[in-house]
Amino acid sequence: MNRSFIGRNPSILIFLLVLAIFTIGVTFMSEAFGAGMISTSFVKTLGKTLCLALVAVAMDLIWGYAGILSLGHFAFFGLGGYMIGMWLMYERTREIVESSMMEAPIPPTEQEIVDGIGNQIFGVVGSSEFPAVWAFADSLVLQLALVVLVPGLLAFVFGWLAFRSRVTGVYLSILTQAMTLALSLYLFQNDSGLRGNNGLSGLQNLPGLDDVSQDYVSMWFFWGSALALALGYVFAAWIVSGKFGSVIRGIRDNEARVRFLGYSVEGYKLFLFTVTAMIAGIAGALYYPQAGIINPAEIAPIASIYLAVWVAIGGRGRLYGAVIGAVFVSLVSTYFTGGQAPDINLGFYTIQWVDWWTILLGLSFVLVTLFAPQGIGGLFDLVSGRHHPDRHGADLGPDHGSLREEEAEE
């Protein structure tokens, strides 16, 4: 225990270095600050990808390290987006409404301004009254706090209920999926007060910064996302490196034994579940202002499953694996579904990637699960000469695919 935290985890330094080089590189090639080789829309894509990498890190913590396959983390991600979206939308609309009302012969009362904003925001869904959930929408500080508090609270309540009644394994996965479905169905309703299917839109326009072009705004968000990813990564690495990390890995491999050793398994799980939900919320709050719109379809259960897919393809139980998985799969998906990939003409049939990419993704996913449970991250083991412990008999834990670094170094 005499080696420093960084010293024990050299991969952190390498990761941060790569991220820094990448960020600086993109900055110098952007339209705003550099040569303009990267279009603003691609900067946005890259910024969003970094946010996805951050939520993938959170997913890796809870799944790869604690063995809880949560199919709800994208819901927390979306909730974070909704929280920041409410402020962005309220504030931008307030500016518009106020400036137009100030032109009227009689200055508006506060109530009239609020009514005007309500009318603007909810006119789309045929209403004009502010629902109760918008109570703090006028305050940036409070909404920023809600970005972590709302997902955190939901995760805490849900986790407390679930872990306490010892729901584990696939049951927990299904239960988290049900939670995600319930949340997205709830948000789909207009009664939820978040504009139903329409969601919150126009989020890329920052209030008070109308004059600043999106070229710059996109770069700010790109930097913000890179910083958040760096901090999130270091935080996650710190969490899993100490005794806490050993305990949660223990829980993953044999929950009953850890419990018999006297650890409060439920407490550890609940803490990790809540913290990762908060990280997901922050990632969402950075993602959706770049995407420009958030609506309940984003939260649908399938999104959370894709999150698990990224982490699995990248490699569970190693943080950089999650980042690689998220970046690689989402960028490649963008490439193929964007219609940029050339069609392959087989003579009797033309393969259009737009149609066949999903099938390829699904099948490659099956193959990764069957033949390369360590994902892309496993390639690094080949480079660094690490190898998976050669165990005899049955798998020790439920997670055959994850690498136990300690064991590998012995």
Add this chain to the structure above:
Amino acid sequence: MLKRLLVIVLAAVCLATLAKAQDAATQATDDLGPMQQVLQEHADLIVESSRRTIGPAIDAVANSGLEAAQTVLEVWQARDMYQRIEDGLFFAAEETGDDIFTLTDFDTGVVVGEVPDDALEQIKPNSGIRSLIGTALVSFQLNDPDRAKRDEAISSLERRGNAELLTPLRNSIDGEPDPALKERKMRVERLMTITYDPDEDARIEAIEEMAGDLGVDVRATLNPLVATTIRVFPDGNVPADLNIAREVEPGSEELPVAEAYEMLDGPPMVSSDDLRATLQDNIVDGRVGGIPVAELFDPERREAAYGALVDAGTIPPRPTAEEAAQAVEDATFVAVYAEPNPAITAAANRALGKIDTNVGLNQFLDLGLDALSLGSIYFLAAIGLAITFGVMGVINMAHGEFIMMGAYTGYVVQQIIPNHTASIIVAIPLAFAVTFAAGVAMERLVIRWLYNRPLETLLATFGISIALQQLAKNIFGTQARPLTSPDWLGGSVVLNDVVSISTVRIAIFVLALVFLCVFLFIMKRTRLGLETRAVTQNPGMAGAMGINPGRVNMLTFGLGSGIAGIAGVAIGLYAQVTSEIGQAYIVQSFMTVVVGGVGNIWGTLLGAGLIGALHKGIEWFNPSNTLAAQTYMIIFIIIFIQFRPRGIIALKGRAAGD
């Protein structure tokens, strides 16, 4: 004198022109048959074809007393009446060749000739006009020898009767040979008596006779009798001759105070918008009533400015809230029946009271049936899962896609075999075969490598799920495909006007019961079932006893998948076949199995029943929002699982595993 002469001359000229016009008209119509003349008289209305104006034209034809009247109306209603463009004459036309129409004259019934379609203009009565024609046809058709036409006439009366038709209807009852039609005629007669009979006693008698009847038509007849309007009497003197239902208290939900005040015709209340508009109109030198405009962002200052304007006499005073409340207090509000006769309204109210109790009970029954039906659909979707997940413990996220494959198999079979009954009979075993094969393939290729890693099974089968879904989209497109049920499954079983259930749903219910029995039989009575149970409990020991666990797992998984395929055909029959059909059921199916208790078919049955009942129950509370029912149902299930993590029926002892 001169003036008079002028008038006479003018009159003469006018007459002459008129006569001339008349002449021309008669000359043109002289050689036409009498019916054609009637039609020509109303040609504009007939061509315009609007329900609001068509009345006179229909009446003219119906009351023409001509033999052809019935034919014309029937042809018109069937949209077979055409106007020849060159001379504007109307004919019955029938398409006898490619775009060639054969015209028949209404008066003579003789075929006039054949013309191409561009020489004709079809008269298209909309359904509003068609039902007016239907009513006009009633008196012709009530005693028609053709049963179908009499049926038609009664249907028209059921939709829309009128007072004049009451007597013809009564006269036709005795001569009605068909018992079913006779019964319907008698029923319509009772209902029309309630509405149209001038005799009070006859009406009350009819009302009392129909009391307690569940038919929508009865309520539709009685409710207008007891419909009320709210009227206000500012001084409290209510005329004695009004048929008053009750006094209405202002401030109740029925009549909010603001609405009550509006009925009073007093000086209007001033809303905040009106107030601002008034202030805006009275800005003088940047001030309103002496208060600077810049201060008017404060509501209190606005009130003060308004007060100052009133004091200055610029605008009239407005009623205060107290004054308005007082005015409302002083007035009397009563709900008045449109029907002037108190005896009738009293009888109708009594009858409706009886009906309402009855309807309430039956609605509950109907809700129960709906819940049962929904439960059986969930059960059917989940039963395959109860085998793969419940018995084998394999999480199969592609289960929904097996349902989809079954449904598409049904669709493809229907494309090849057009007979719906035959195609369903072929589709069911075929769907089983297809999904059985798919299930076996999946078990052999993927799942058997992952038996110790349930979470990874989940992910791998999810990969298969998205691949299969996209494959279905590539093959069949994203649009819904029809899977039509045979006619004998098309209708519904109607107990009364409140309780009914479509036959497809009953079929699904029966199918669910059959599968329950099949499942029980296989698990409890066959060698496969025995082996499956043995392998599930302890594969090593089962292997030692000479059972081949691999083979048993494969067959069991295939069986579960195959049942999902059959469920797909059934679900496709009642809903639609899309590539996302499985997605709609997968989470609910897992919920059903988990809520019921894994590994126990009775638990799955209970789970499906509970979810169905819950869903319908929530929907009943909030009928305008179906999404809410689904949301709250899932939340309920999440909470339920907290308290019974192993489901309703939890396995105990060794069978419980872990």
Add this chain to the structure above:
Amino acid sequence: MKFMKSILAGTVATAALTGTAMAQDCPIKVGVLHSLSGTMAISETTLKDTMEMLVAKQNEAGGVLGCDLEAVVVDPASDWPLFAEKARELLTVHDVDVIFGNWTSVSRKSVLPVIEELNGLLFYPVQYEGEESSKNVFYTGAAPNQQAIPATDYFLEELGVEKFALLGTDYVYPRTTNNILESYLQEKGIAEEDIFVNYTPFGHSDWSKIVADVVALGADGKKVGVISTINGDANVGFYKELAAAGISSQDIPVVAFSVGEEELSGLDTTNLVGHLAAWNYFMSADTDANEQFIADWHEFIGDDSRVTNDPMEAHYIGFNMWVNAVEDAGTTEVDAVRDAMYGQEFPNLTGGTAVMNVNHHLSKPVLIGEILEDGQFDIISQTEEVPGDAWTDYLPESAVLVSDWKDLGCGMYNTETETCVQIKSNY
């Protein structure tokens, strides 16, 4: 680590490639922003094909301003945020002069801020809920007063409906439309309790309870009619259940705003015969222009069984108006083209002439059709041209608003306070 670097290098290289694409004066680029994959693909792919056909035909006829047109097709994959991204890509990377695209309202709202920021030009071809006016969007589909209101009038006057069931899928178009209709019906003297509103999720299949509720509406002796804004697949289950309950279009007529030829082409229509739909175009319209259009379409797509529908006509009119406006303006520059658009006239496929108004909406006739066995519509009512209204007259907040981009230069002008509420649109 090397691997990761190479990925990064690869992405940067891709970006560099896309970033250096240069804009040229010729050919004139026309962006097509329709989903080619995902749930909306079935509807939107047809519109992409329509645009390609229109561009090809225009090039045959000599192009525009002496230049050939080039259609730049991108796929936003039914993913709303992706619509914004792709719109930005079209405008900044491909430098298109005009975009034809979008289907759902959500996707339009997603694209709006981008189009307005970069001063693009979008032609939106689908019937929508109104309550919006953007300087950069021309709405060639129907506004509520060009579809919903006339259909409701038809129900009130021609069918004598006294009680209404407004059934819709739970999203913005049905919500807003039903809101407008509720307000309109109350103005027409229909009591609030005679209007039944229900929303169901996308792809809803369990209709028995709702159909039973609708039937029970008839219990007070009033004629019931259903106004359906049910979208897509859910219609199948709905009509099936209606037929199973033994309800004909004579008993309870249903008018649908989202069921057209394309939707019916895959269905068994026996259950639907006699029910109604309201559009600005039906394939069965009997005019020479329509015959020509259908023939061109069949030739282009190489399949005689393909149907045409209302949004296709909207693109047809929108595209031709844009071509004429560009010719008039002598440039493809957005502001000049926009000014030239006002007052543009072009013959409808259903007869009469469509006119582009200063509120960026068209004047078009409203048609009501009865569904026939073969999946076509029998047109039973056709009005004069109705000018589209961006802000409905039947909601108190919107009644005071007008849109006039030509003289007032404002899409949301409050006639009461005589101020422009906002220049940008609300999204």
